Amino acid sequence: MSLRVAARRIPNVARPAVQARASTFRAPAFRRFSTETPPPPKKSNTALYAGVGAAVLGGVALWIFSSDSDAAKSAGTVFKSGAQSAKAAANFVPTKEDYIKVYNRIAEILDEASDKGYDDGSYGPVLVRLAWHSSGTYDKESGTGGSNYATMRFEPEALHGANAGLQVARGLMEVVKKEFPWISYGDLWTLAGVAALQEMGGPHIPWRAGRIDGFATQATPDGRLPDATQGADHLRNIFYRMGFNDQEIVALSGAHALGRCHRDRSGFDGPWTFSPITVTNDYFKLLFDESWVWKKWDGPKQLEDKKTKSLMMLPTDYVLVQDKSFKKYAKQYAQDQDLWFKDFSKAVATLFELGVPSTQWVASEPWIIPTTDEQKEAQEKK
Template sequence: MSFSLFRASVRSTLATGCLPRAQLRNQLRSSIRKFSTETPAPKSNTTLYVGIGAAVAAAGAAFYAFSDSGSNAVKSGVQAAKVKANFVPTKEDYQKVYNKIAGIFDEAGDYDDGSYAPIILRLAWHSSGTYDKESKTGGSNYATMRFAPESQHGANAGLNVARDLMEDIKKDFPWISYGDLWTLGGVAAIQEMNGPKVPWRPGRIDGVQAQATPDGRLPDGSKGADHLRQIFGRMGFNDQEIVALSGGHAVGRCHANRSGFDGPWTFSPITMTNDFFKLLLEQTWVWKKWNGPKQLEDKGTHTLMMLPTDYVLVQDKVFKKWTKAYADDEALFFKDFSAVCAKLFELGVPTEQWVTSEPWIMKNADEK
């Protein structure tokens, strides 16, 4: 039975109310509970003028028009050809891309916990989380993780796996920008892992190496509350949004050969739940005795892990208030997580580039 069919049955059961959510989650955990091993400033854009006119019809289509100044051009050959041919992708075209991305999740085999969805979500997160609200640099607009040295930053270790997977998708849909492709992949990952719907819209364009961001803009898991507020504050997020975004650790795992940390955060690392918050509050966490970096493990099974930046969510008074709220109410977490992910994925994109004034809700791969 494929994971996509399994998730479809989960959604159906939730919708019909055949099982209490707690009982369903226990069955879900037992069905998928298996672990593999893991758990220089950019140039100013003041000389760059990018205009994208969006003429939105009922289908949500748009005609892109690009202009550039000097050598700092951002239009790719594919995008230029798209404009020349007057190709106007519709929402249905982007839905085909979504479905193609969702189709590769279950092809992971023995990789991690049997799904590529968590690492595709991490790609979307890390390519968007470089935004600096003061300098207006970074974010999802230019997809600069394609270039060194950004691709080699420590926080992006292992993401070559996700970029290679998405490169295969790009070959089938050469008209889509990398920024749109990667963030749409993040949306698909969340939704296909039984998470909430995440509003999304296209309009990102491909940049050049000179626009790559400096190292140090993404969170360091070994730090504390002040670090989280500094990193997320630079992007424009408040305390509540920091905690909500941290809930992304409900899925995936750390890899010792990448970040140095090791292990999954929850018992269901390929299914989105609020268990990350529940486990933070309900489990007894002790410092792991090993040769790796400082991290915590659950005292009971020694199979789960938490980063120091996770643990501060129950140590800091304000963070803990939201941690408890999300542990008590999964619907609230899903609502806030959806909103903050939509905001994250749009960081760094000028308003005039969007092809539609209102974001779309993409269908899950098994929805008609």
């Protein structure tokens, strides 16, 4: 199996000897941030955007950008949308190179979690969750929700139970937004998910720009994201609503190889795998290889591995080995990481584009953005 080297630090979660499978984990690599890209189709106008924005907003901007109210955010959206329309009319659009610069800045931020003692030493998992939850609200019947308007900026969507803790990720992305004010929140958040997955050793995720900022009135109702306490029928209701099938449900569930649950957010507690900041198919392997028992505690119903009691699975995870249709795909992914990478990449790319009209895309086909290591290697070959 040919896999890229993960550019992540070794997780600080202790791994029992039985789980130390050398073939599963990848050695860390040093990150560099040189950028090598195909020649841009036109000169970047990033500096021009900032200047135009400053001239247009004037004194009103002081209120818009100093206030956290939904009214101010909506007003800001009006200005930004107007500026975007003006730039589009004048053919002032960012190039792929501009978005790669944003990608690289996000990649720099990932490891700052280690210095700040956040979780397992990476902000990657919480950024993936931000991109996921801002996209997974899509309803194919009504055409509402999805990544287009980034409505998690507004209450009450920001306060939905499924989004607890995501203020951490949104705050991190505000730092990037200030450095690259021309990028929409929807593009920024989904690009952050792509950067996190790729920089944590996952597959390339095709991505393109074109999302616009929306208004508070476009925020979605609560209940559109999965409830981890439920079973197979619930999963199908949630994902079928978005347009996914059983195979894609299982492929997307593999993202639980990353991160951990927190008592003060979801109520659940613990990581799914022994390498929670590296993208592997361990989530599927562990579902089949470990014995899972219901945890005896005062929290919500969850499972723990019988051997170490250090890992957990949610009820919605466990149905993947109980439901006949789900189990077939989960078994395939446990046996073949390359197959999962391929299916996962396709499903995530689809997820991140939900709710965006095709007329908004700046490119007819999604881009493959190189990882920071790939950019460095390309630069060194010059």
